[in-house]
Amino acid sequence: MVVRLSDVAARAGVSVKTVSNVANGYLHVKPETRERVQAAIDDLNYRPNLSARSLRQGRSGVIALAVPALDMPYFAELTRAVVEAAAERGWTVLVDQTDGLRERELEVASGLRGHLIDGLILSPVGLEVDELERSKEDTPLVLLGEKIAGGPVDHVAVDNVEAARLATDHLLGLGRKRVAAIGYQARADAASGVAPLRRRGYERSLAAAGITVDAELTPQVAGYRRVDGAHAMETLLALPEPPDAVFCFSDLLALGALRVLAERGLRVPEDVALIGFDDIEDGRYSTPSLSTVAPAKDEIARHAVDMLHDRIAGRDAVPARDVRVGFEIVPRESTLGRGQTGPSGP
Amino acid sequence: MVVRLSDVAARAGVSVKTVSNVANGYLHVKPETRERVQAAIDDLNYRPNLSARSLRQGRSGVIALAVPALDMPYFAELTRAVVEAAAERGWTVLVDQTDGLRERELEVASGLRGHLIDGLILSPVGLEVDELERSKEDTPLVLLGEKIAGGPVDHVAVDNVEAARLATDHLLGLGRKRVAAIGYQARADAASGVAPLRRRGYERSLAAAGITVDAELTPQVAGYRRVDGAHAMETLLALPEPPDAVFCFSDLLALGALRVLAERGLRVPEDVALIGFDDIEDGRYSTPSLSTVAPAKDEIARHAVDMLHDRIAGRDAVPARDVRVGFEIVPRESTLGRGQTGPSGP
Structure with missing residues (x-):
């Protein structure tokens, strides 16, 4: 049964207009009237039609965050950071x-589906820039990740x-000679927009060291999960001359590779860093x-929420922004060896 | 700028009522009229007021899933299972x-906040049964996990x-004598409703083997994350007589404990299983x-979605159901040792 404004009004003994004023948080209602209406709202379990209300007020207090996969820890950790940054604005995040x-x-x-969200933070993989232009009039939008840099909307990466x-320099700096990369993807597979960029950085580092990219050392992966890293590591270990170091384009790939190395009795980092x-x-x-590259996830989240806030506040005159946040190379035991680093853990 | 029904009507050269009929999917509109209205809707980027619509149709096609922490892999994996089960019903899940x-x-x-969701799947930690009774008239609800078994709403666990x-029997079956448990919680800390239940199972197993629970072997934890498992393991290793086996109430706790054992140079499972x-x-x-206990996450998800579907379809006459799904003890290297198990991976 739907409880209507008029039901609340009847119970509180006031006009529908007064109930509407209370439900919408207008300030000119007398405290005792407000209390009576609130009691009626509570008794009847009345829920205001937020759609109508938000068309007037322009806000629902809810934003959405869309990520490729919540069961990939990077996105889960990023989600927590966004939820926390949004909470400071009083926003609820639906994922x-x-x-x-x-x-x-x-x-x-x-x-x-026309849901009542004030804004959206999207980490796109499949979308192309020109597809997004069409939706510019829609819900305010901020993009995360590399896929659509330079597009028509705000973007953080x-x-x-x-x-x-x-990261590749770090491996070469250890004196390694055959540095492989796990994370190359065929275009059709591109499960992540970052593949071509990380590939370019890897190749740049090798070129600067005077090393030619060896196609054997850059196996293709179908995705960026543990299972993909394990398969790629098996391919690399089957080579006549396996690598002595590997740059994995995600930690999950590296954890899959690590498991295979342990199963084969190879030492990390002595045999393979x-x-x-x-x-x-x-x-x-x-x-x-x-060892890993640590992107500043908290900064990514904060910038995304701040830029979304500006868009929701209607600052559409500002041209689309492209924000770069920092990162850090974090060497741990998988490149430096045991006893070379302090205790682990956050 | 908000595009209204009347804007669409003007552009399509039809009445507002006709636009409304098209937007609401009514079938008695002539195909050519429908096409003209749809073109106007697309041109103007009109989005129907879903709240008003759903009050008539009773559906938004969106359900919500609320879990304690998306960056805890158990909940991330469960979320994926719920998203997939819901997709079979044509539902979108907001998390x-x-x-x-x-x-x-x-x-x-x-x-x-009165958002337009057809139903909710909630994995509660802090709520008590009597608090939920009050909201029984609200959005259809299914509960996951152990916190509120036997309450007034549908429940899967x-x-x-x-x-x-x-799990404890498995450790005792290896011939271990000092079997510790990591996961006991003070009531105020109860970050998870499962703590008292898993504790009861652990104690039951020991009792059946004629072993008295040793308070030293059941350190309290503040939460169920890796860091909590690491701290508890350090406490256990500081005992005059450390345990030779540990049942951890979550895999994250066990992974934290595993890291500490490796740092101390202790062998798993030879020294500690x-x-x-x-x-x-x-x-x-x-x-x-x-080694672990594997709850049937896919079954949990499927039952939750099915029960929610029944509630949304209005089968309120059915009394609240309490569904138990299966689980499996999965022995791996941390209890059986290397070479005792097949290759890992999913």
């Missing part, structure tokens, strides 16, 4: 999982090329602990 | 993170007492791989 599918991303970008270059990307908690507790 | 806070759970249970008993709970992917790839 949607797109699986990187273009149709899901389009659906989300055009406003989650780390400099993936530079981060990947420095490993560095990942993302700085997820799993890598801090693995044995050996995982 | 909310409560941090196990009573106020957030209450807010969510009373309908996410594994038999945690029995699962914990069998370990079993966790949850069967998260991390434990399948750790070295040694982690």
Whole structure:
């Protein structure tokens, strides 16, 4: 049974207009009247039609965050950071999982079936820039990650090329000669927009060291999960001359590779040094602990929420912004060896 | 700028009522009229007021899932299972993170600020049964986990007492004599409703083997994350007579404990055997791989979605149901040793 404004009005003995004023938080209602109406609202379990209300007030206090996969720890940790940054604005965050599918991303970008969200933070994988132009009139939108840099909307990311270059430099700096990369993807597979950028950084580092990229040392992966890293590591270990170091484009890939190395009785880092990307908690507790590139997730979240706030506040005159946040190379046991680093853990 | 029904009507050259009929999917509109209206809707980027519409149709096609922490892999994996089960019903799932806070759970249970959701699946930590009775008239609700079994709403969970008993039996079956438990919580700390149930199962197993519970072997934890498991393991290793086996109430606790054992140079399982709970992917790839209790997450998700579907369809006459799903003890290297198990991975 739907409780209507008029039911509340009848119970409180006031006009419908007064109930509406109370429900909408207008300030000119007398305290005792407000109390009587509130009691009636509570008794009847009345829920205001937020759609009508938000059309007047322009706000629902709810934003959406859409990420490819909540069961990938990088996105789970980023989600926590966004929820916390949004809480400081008094916003509730609803999270949607797109699986990187273009149709899901389009659906989300055009406003989650018309759901009442004030704004959207989207980490796209399948969408192209020109597809987004069409939805510019829609819900305010901020993009995360590298897929659509330079597009028509606000965008936050780390400099993936530079981060990947420095990660590879770290391995070369240990004196390693055959540095492999796990994370190359065929275009059709591109489960992540970061693949071509991290690939460019890896190749740049090798070029600067006078090393030619060896196609054998860059196996293709179908995705960025543990199972993909394990398969790629098996491929690399089957080579006549296996690598002595591997840059994995995600920590999950590295954790899969680490497991295979342990199964084969190979020592990390003595036989093969490993560095990942993302700085997820799993890598801090693995044995050996995982060297990694740590993007400033909290900064990504804060910038995304701030930019969304500006858009929701109607500052549409500002041109689309492209914000770069910092990152850090974090060497741990998988490149430095045991006893070379302090105790793990946050 | 808000596009109104009348704007669409003017552009399409039809009445507002006709536009409304098209927007609401009524079937008695002529195909050519429908096409003209749809073109006007697309041109103007009109989004129907879903709230008004859903009050008539009773559906938004969106359900919410509220879990304590998306960055805990168990909940991330469960979320994926719910999203997939819901997709089969054509439902979109929006996910909310409560941090196990009573106020957030209450807010969510009373309908996410009146947001347009058809139903809610909630994994509660802080809420009590009597608090929920009040919101029974609200959005259809299904509960996950052990906190509110036997309450006034539908509920899905594994038999945690029995699962914990069998996990402890597994350790005793290896011939271990000092079997510790990591996961006991002071009531005020109860970050998870499962603690008292898994504790009961552990104690039952010991009792059946004629072993008295040793308070020293059951350190309290503040939460169920890796850091909590690491701290508890340090406490256990500082005992004059440390344990030779540990049942951890979650895989994250076990992974934290595993890291500490590796740092101390202790062998798993030779010196200390370990079993966790949850069967998260991390434990399948750790070295040694982690023995665990595997709850049937897909079944939990499917039952939750099916029961919610029944409630949304208005089958309120059915009394609240309490569904138990299966679980499995999965022995891996952390209890059986290397080479005793097949290759890891999913």
